[in-house]
Amino acid sequence: xxxxxxxxxxxxxxxxxxxxxxxxxxxxxxxxxxxxxxxxxxxxxxxxxxxxxxxxxxxxxxxxxxxxxxxxxxx
Amino acid sequence: xxxxxxxxxxxxxxxxxxxxxxxxxxxxxxxxxxxxxxxxxxxxxxxxxxxxxxxxxxxxxxxxxxxxxxxxxxxxxxxxxxxxxxxxxxxxxxxxxxxxxxxxxxxxxxxxxxxxxxxxxxxxxxxxxxxxxxxxxxxxxxxxxxxxxxxxxxxxxxxxxxxxxxxxxxxxxxxxxxxxxxxxxxxxxxxxxxxxxxxxxxxxxxxxxxxxxxxxxxxxxxxxxxxxxxxxxxxxxxxxxxxxxxxxxxxxxxxxxxxxxxxxxxxxxxxxxxxxxxxxxxxxxxxxxxxxxxxxxxxxxxxxxxxxxxxxxxxxxxxxxxxxxxxxxxxxxxxxxxxxxxxxxxxxxxxxxxxxxxxxxxxxxxxxxxxxxxxxxxxxxxxxxxxxxxxxxxxxxxxxxxxxxxxxxxxxxxxxxxxxxxxxxxxxxxxxxxxxxxxxxxxxxxxxxxxxxxxxxxxxxxxxxxxxxxxxxxxxxxxxxxxxxxxxxxxxxxxxxxxxxxxxxxxxxxxxxxxxxxxxxxxxxxxxxxxxxxxxxxxxxxxxxxxxxxxxxxxxxxxxxxxxxxxxxxxxxxxxxxxxxxxxxxxxxxxxxxxxxxxxxxxxxxxxxxxxxxxxxxxxxxxxxxxxxxxxxxxxxxxxxxxxxxxxxxxxxxxxxxxxxxxxxxxxxxxxxxxxxxxxxxxxxxxxxxxxxxxxxxxxxxxxxxxxxx
Numbered sequence: 001x002x003x004x005x006x007x008x009x010x011x012x013x014x015x016x017x018x019x020x021x022x023x024x025x026x027x028x029x030x031x032x033x034x035x036x037x038x039x040x041x042x043x044x045x046x047x048x049x050x051x052x053x054x055x056x057x058x059x060x061x062x063x064x065x066x067x068x069x070x071x072x073x074x075x
Numbered sequence: 076x077x078x079x080x081x082x083x084x085x086x087x088x089x090x091x092x093x094x095x096x097x098x099x100x101x102x103x104x105x106x107x108x109x110x111x112x113x114x115x116x117x118x119x120x121x122x123x124x125x126x127x128x129x130x131x132x133x134x135x136x137x138x139x140x141x142x143x144x145x146x147x148x149x150x151x152x153x154x155x156x157x158x159x160x161x162x163x164x165x166x167x168x169x170x171x172x173x174x175x176x177x178x179x180x181x182x183x184x185x186x187x188x189x190x191x192x193x194x195x196x197x198x199x200x201x202x203x204x205x206x207x208x209x210x211x212x213x214x215x216x217x218x219x220x221x222x223x224x225x226x227x228x229x230x231x232x233x234x235x236x237x238x239x240x241x242x243x244x245x246x247x248x249x250x251x252x253x254x255x256x257x258x259x260x261x262x263x264x265x266x267x268x269x270x271x272x273x274x275x276x277x278x279x280x281x282x283x284x285x286x287x288x289x290x291x292x293x294x295x296x297x298x299x300x301x302x303x304x305x306x307x308x309x310x311x312x313x314x315x316x317x318x319x320x321x322x323x324x325x326x327x328x329x330x331x332x333x334x335x336x337x338x339x340x341x342x343x344x345x346x347x348x349x350x351x352x353x354x355x356x357x358x359x360x361x362x363x364x365x366x367x368x369x370x371x372x373x374x375x376x377x378x379x380x381x382x383x384x385x386x387x388x389x390x391x392x393x394x395x396x397x398x399x400x401x402x403x404x405x406x407x408x409x410x411x412x413x414x415x416x417x418x419x420x421x422x423x424x425x426x427x428x429x430x431x432x433x434x435x436x437x438x439x440x441x442x443x444x445x446x447x448x449x450x451x452x453x454x455x456x457x458x459x460x461x462x463x464x465x466x467x468x469x470x471x472x473x474x475x476x477x478x479x480x481x482x483x484x485x486x487x488x489x490x491x492x493x494x495x496x497x498x499x500x501x502x503x504x505x506x507x508x509x510x511x512x513x514x515x516x517x518x519x520x521x522x523x524x525x526x527x528x529x530x531x532x533x534x535x536x537x538x539x540x541x542x543x544x545x546x547x548x549x550x551x552x553x554x555x556x557x558x559x560x561x562x563x564x565x566x567x568x569x570x571x572x573x574x575x576x577x578x579x580x581x582x583x584x585x586x587x588x589x590x591x592x593x594x595x596x597x598x599x600x601x602x603x604x605x606x607x608x609x610x611x612x613x614x615x616x617x618x619x620x621x622x623x624x625x626x627x628x629x630x631x632x633x634x635x636x637x638x639x640x641x642x643x644x645x646x647x648x649x650x651x652x653x654x655x656x657x658x659x660x661x662x663x664x665x666x667x668x669x670x671x672x673x674x675x676x677x678x679x680x681x682x683x684x685x686x687x688x689x690x691x692x693x694x695x696x697x698x699x700x701x702x703x704x705x706x707x708x709x710x711x712x713x714x715x716x717x718x719x720x721x722x723x724x725x726x727x728x729x730x731x732x733x734x735x736x737x738x739x740x741x742x743x744x745x746x747x748x749x750x751x752x753x754x755x756x757x758x759x760x761x762x763x764x765x766x767x768x769x770x771x772x773x774x775x776x777x778x779x780x781x782x783x784x785x
Contacts, residue, residue, distance in 0.1 A: 022601070023346075025523070025600075025601070026600075026601035026603075028160075028162060028349070028353075029159075029601075029603050030603070031350065031353040031354070031357070032159040032160040032162070032197065032353065033159060033194060033603065034193070034194050034197065034357045034360075036353065036354045036357050036358070037354070039357075044380065044383070045380075045383055045384070045387060045388070046389070047387060047392070047486050047487050047489065047490065048387065048388065048389045048392035048393055048487050049487070049489075049490035049491065050389075050490070051489070051490045051493070052486065052489050052490070052499070052602075052604070054383070054387075054486065054606055056376075057194075058191070058193050058194045058361075059190065059191040059192075059193055059194060060191045060194055060605060061376075061379075061605065061606040061607075061608075062603055062604070062605055062606070063486050063489070063499075063603070063604040063605075063606060064602075064603060065489070065493060065599075065601065065602055067599075067601060068601045068602070068603070
């Protein structure tokens, strides 16, 4: 079965983070903003061009590019 | 548009900070916090200074310091860049961490956003690991209240073991509580300690006794963590601070190896260790908040989501953005018309009186010429043409900034920047460029990747700064719209101006792409952008600030450049060599070259002389024509147009001048700033030649095409 990632979330959907596949600087950045395993994330809105997408993470709205959001596995 | 003396010019890129105490008993207080939580507002309110504020993350890029007195005690406040963490992944995070760790502040105020406390606590917990002299300031309580978030301040203080104060930084009174807490601060007891998973705690236990022996000035538990984590840059900074290499201590080194071996026995890699540390911090923050922060989750950010649905949705996002730009320009153009006329009338009335005065004093003609016809007249032009649009545009734009709209622009445009292998935050630096390109260049520090930062730096000049767009407005009004100030005319000028700006944006994309395919090769790096909550702008303060700080400041800079330029032009127009004036010699020399691009010698000369400040280009053109021609009536834009037309201007000249104004070399201040920021002559040269060559090319092609059809 193909794993679902943050990128697959549609606007208004919510999921929990299962695993972070990203590496290096972006991994640290995502951890810093609180994107650890088990964190609830809501997909709020896509930008007009479809990318990046705004997510609600621990009370803050953070926009991520698809290259980064596809490396966040979700349940 | 961070436009103050500190953000442009010489002070812009100083990273070294010298603490200036007024008396030895002064205490040094560091002001830390996540980006965009109102740190600068707190700083300004306490110190009475005017550090730039605005609703987007990353405004404060260097340490700034100010002074405040409270209950007879003096405090030096240091505003450090906003960071999410102290684990330093970017330049400004490093600045922040180094100051908290090694700047020896007497206390650290961690400013938190009450609407998003949980994430902010991450930084609080990390700071508490370094020092116990911490006051937590839960700011933006008014916003939190609006969102039905309630926070148990007392409970939070008990849990953290340090004073917690709730504030509304815009209301100065609420900050007294904060300073009260700071002045009464004693090292916290029972300060909250993040508990790490067992293997990490064991490793710390192994290491700590030896570290304690080797270094007493820094919290040893924290230091152990950093040694285990092996943060290379931090350890370098630490050794610098201590004056010796902590790892040269054999006992420390031995225990460190032992502890690390034990960790890897437990299957914890270097990467895994870091993850576990961060996870522990986040979980601790989550746990604390679960007991102290209460909100109705279902609807607490409903208002922002509704606004976002209009401002950034697929259907309405771009149209609204274009419309906002259009409306701002329309208000600027319409509003500037009348005061501009009034100002020029007044200033030229003064000129006549000055002339009378000189005659009365029997002053020699050349003195009158140099001072009145030269210096004064150019200054008068600069003030009357430039001041009104600036005084209207600055506050309007700051309004958008305060509201929180600018990060949304970056959000919407990011995809296109990604296609050019650049960073979406470049949109933010472009917006700052509207105010002043030098400020835009400094702002490029918010971009983490050095490659993308260089792209943003080099292309910033494609956004017409405040010194250039009154030039554009004047030409548009004279040649394309007519002078009747009806609704249709002003709307049309706004539309043309918007198109010019959009052309600049398109060129930014094209050049960014070209750069990342040639000299700055690379793939787009990853990127996170926070979209802050919308905040109600402080209209009164915005108007005061933008007029008194920015407008006056920019205008002064322009006038400083204008007066000598006026003297120079007058001299050139009146010194004759071989029967022709120096001015005619120079413009004649440039003329054949300039004609290739639809300009003439005078225009090109004006752009060259406008190198110190773009504001003086149009005034110099007018002065030069008046010096050679005989036109004496210069009372309105209509007579100006006549002057220009008499000197051979057509609509082609007008368009070419506008294009060249949009695309030419950056002004001297901007170039100096680029040199400071990039630390390389090479990139400064690239930043000079790229827009210049673009300008010549665009003008040449435009004129070639026109000639083909006409």
